[in-house]
Amino acid sequence: MRSYALNKVLQYIFVLIATSVIIFVLVRLSPTDPVAVILGGKQSSAETVANIRQEFHLDRSPVEQYGIWASGMLRGDFGTSYQYRQPVSDMIAQRMPVTLGIVILAMVIGVAVSIPLGIFSAVKRHKWQEGILSIVFLILVACPPFLTSILMIWFLSVHAPGFSFVGSATTFGEFLQRISLPALALSFSLIAFFSRVMKAGMTEELQSDYFMAARARGMGRNAIIWKHCFRNAIIPVVTITGLEVGILLVGSVLVETVFSLQGIGSILISAVQGSDYPVVQGITMLIVFIFLTISTILDIVYGLIDPRVRAL
Amino acid sequence: MNDRELRKEQMRSFFTAPVIASGVILLLILVCSVLAPLLAPYDPNAVDLPNTLSPPSPAHWLGTDATGRDMLSRLLFGSRTTILSAVCIVAISAVIGIPLGLLSGFFGRWADKIISRACDVLLSFPSLLLAFVLVAVFGRGITTVVIALGILYVPMLTKLTRSMTLVEENKVYVEAATSIGFSSGHIMLKEILPNILSTLVVQMMLDIGYAVLDLSAMSFLGLGVTPPTADWGAMLEEGRILIAAYPALALAPGLMIVVTVVAVNVFGDGINAFLNPSQRKLPSRRRFLRMVWRQESLERIPL
Numbered sequence: 001m002r003s004y005a006l007n008k009v010l011q012y013i014f015v016l017i018a019t020s021v022i023i024f025v026l027v028r029l030s031p032t033d034p035v036a037v038i039l040g041g042k043q044s045s046a047e048t049v050a051n052i053r054q055e056f057h058l059d060r061s062p063v064e065q066y067g068i069w070a071s072g073m074l075r076g077d078f079g080t081s082y083q084y085r086q087p088v089s090d091m092i093a094q095r096m097p098v099t100l101g102i103v104i105l106a107m108v109i110g111v112a113v114s115i116p117l118g119i120f121s122a123v124k125r126h127k128w129q130e131g132i133l134s135i136v137f138l139i140l141v142a143c144p145p146f147l148t149s150i151l152m153i154w155f156l157s158v159h160a161p162g163f164s165f166v167g168s169a170t171t172f173g174e175f176l177q178r179i180s181l182p183a184l185a186l187s188f189s190l191i192a193f194f195s196r197v198m199k200a201g202m203t204e205e206l207q208s209d210y211f212m213a214a215r216a217r218g219m220g221r222n223a224i225i226w227k228h229c230f231r232n233a234i235i236p237v238v239t240i241t242g243l244e245v246g247i248l249l250v251g252s253v254l255v256e257t258v259f260s261l262q263g264i265g266s267i268l269i270s271a272v273q274g275s276d277y278p279v280v281q282g283i284t285m286l287i288v289f290i291f292l293t294i295s296t297i298l299d300i301v302y303g304l305i306d307p308r309v310r311a312l
Numbered sequence: 313m314n315d316r317e318l319r320k321e322q323m324r325s326f327f328t329a330p331v332i333a334s335g336v337i338l339l340l341i342l343v344c345s346v347l348a349p350l351l352a353p354y355d356p357n358a359v360d361l362p363n364t365l366s367p368p369s370p371a372h373w374l375g376t377d378a379t380g381r382d383m384l385s386r387l388l389f390g391s392r393t394t395i396l397s398a399v400c401i402v403a404i405s406a407v408i409g410i411p412l413g414l415l416s417g418f419f420g421r422w423a424d425k426i427i428s429r430a431c432d433v434l435l436s437f438p439s440l441l442l443a444f445v446l447v448a449v450f451g452r453g454i455t456t457v458v459i460a461l462g463i464l465y466v467p468m469l470t471k472l473t474r475s476m477t478l479v480e481e482n483k484v485y486v487e488a489a490t491s492i493g494f495s496s497g498h499i500m501l502k503e504i505l506p507n508i509l510s511t512l513v514v515q516m517m518l519d520i521g522y523a524v525l526d527l528s529a530m531s532f533l534g535l536g537v538t539p540p541t542a543d544w545g546a547m548l549e550e551g552r553i554l555i556a557a558y559p560a561l562a563l564a565p566g567l568m569i570v571v572t573v574v575a576v577n578v579f580g581d582g583i584n585a586f587l588n589p590s591q592r593k594l595p596s597r598r599r600f601l602r603m604v605w606r607q608e609s610l611e612r613i614p615l
Contacts, residue, residue: 027449030448031451147566246441254529271448272447280448
C-alpha cells in the first residue's frame, strides 16, 4: 500500500510540473507581444517599455521567468494581470466563491439525484420505466449546460418574470439564489453521466451469482440491493467523481457566462480573448491543481478500499 | 438454422426503429452540411436590414435574425461548419491516437512509458481547458479550435487502443503471425488493427457527438468561429439575448445540437449492440412468443 500511495504522489508531482512547463512554454510561443497587451495599444516611449519589461520580468531569460512564476505560485503569488494591473491571486480569490459554490452545489444535486435514478433504472431493466429513463439520460447527455441554462432563463422569463438570478449578492441567501440555477443547469449533464455509470454497475451486480444465491436463501430484493449490491456498484461512480470535478470546473465557465456571474470562468474567458497571459496561466494552473489533487486523493482512497487496484 | 438465416436475424436486430431513424437523421444532416451552398436559399451572411427578426414566411422559412440574415441558410451553413469540423477533430485524434496506442500496447517498455505519461499529462487538463490555453496563445478561429480539440481527443483514443492491443497481442493469431516471421509493423497494422477497428469506430462515432458539443461550447464562448461565420454554437450565442422575445433564434440551433448528438449516440449504441450481442435488448414479448411457438433456437436471444 505504501509503495502504491508513494507512486501516486510521485506521479502527481511529475504531472503538475509537466503541466506547468507546458502551459508556460505554450504561452511563450504566442506571437502576441505582452508589452502591447500591457500598454493596451497606447504609444509609449522606449523608457516606459523598458520599465514595463522590468516590472513584469519580461527582460529575464525564459528559464528565469519560469522560476519566478513557479516559485511565486508555491507562495500563492500568481503574478500581475496585464489588463487590470492587479495581482492575479486577488482576482481569483474574489471570484472563487461563486465558481466553487456552483461546482459543489451541482455535485450535491447530481449525486443526490443520479444514484437513486441509476439504481431504479437498473432494477427496472427491460421494462418501460427503463426505456423512458434511458431516453431522458440520452437527451441530458446531448444537452450542453449552456443550452440548458438558456432554456431555464427562457422558461423563467415567460413563467416567473419576478425571479431574479442576476446581479450581485449581498447576503448568503441571495448568493445561494444566484448560484442555484447555474448549478442546476450544470448538474443535468452530471446526472446523465453518473446515472448511466450507476445503472451499468447495478445491472452487473443484479446479474451476479451472489445476488441469485441471496435471493435463493430468501433475502428480499431491496435488502440485497442496499446491503450488498450498492457497495459494489458505487465504486465506479467514485472513480469517475475526480474526472467529473474537472468537467464541472470547466463547465462552470459556460454557465457563468450565460448567467453573467462573476466567477473564475468569466475572467478566464476575457483573459483568453485579451491575451492576458498571467491570468490564463494562473487560472489554468489552479484548475489543473484542484483537479489533479482531488483525483490523486480519490485514487489513493480507492487503493485503500480495494486492494486489487494496488497491483495495477 | 443455417448461416444465411442467422445473418438475416443479426441484421434485423441491428435495424431497429431508433437506429434507422438516427441513421436517416445523420445522413440528412451530413447531406445538408456537404450541400449547404446548393440548398441554402440565401447567402448566410447577407444582411437585410428592412427585414430583421421577421417571423417564418414563404420567403424565409425559418424567419430572419437580428440583422435580417436568413435563419434557414445560416442553420444549413452552420451544420456545414459544425459537422465538418467535428469530423476533422475526430480524424486528427484518430490519426495521432490510434498509432500511438498500437505502439504503446505492442512494444511496451519505454515506448509505453513515454506515451502513457504524455497521455496522463494531457488528461490532467480537464475537458476544454487546454483548448482555452491554445486559443489564448494562437488566437481564436476555427482552425485553432479544431486542432486544439483534435489534440484533446487523442489521449482517450490512445488509451483505448492500447488496452485493446494488450488483450489482442496475447491471442493465438498474433503468436502465429510472430512465429511465421511477420514484422512488427505488419502484425500491428494488418493483424491487430483490423480486429480492434470495430470498437474504435464505435468510439470515434461517439466522439463526433462530443466534438459537436465541445465545438458549440467554444463558439458559444466566443472562442471558436469568427463572426459572421455561422456555427450552431455561435448562433445560439447570438440568439440568447433575444430569447424572451424571439425564442426560435436560439432554439433552432440548440435543437440541431441536441438532435445531432442524440442521433450520433443512438447510432453508435446500435453499432455497439450489433458487435456485442450481450448488450442487445430483449426482443419484444410478441416476437419472443412467436420464436417460442416456431420452436426456433433460443440461443441467440440475449439475456
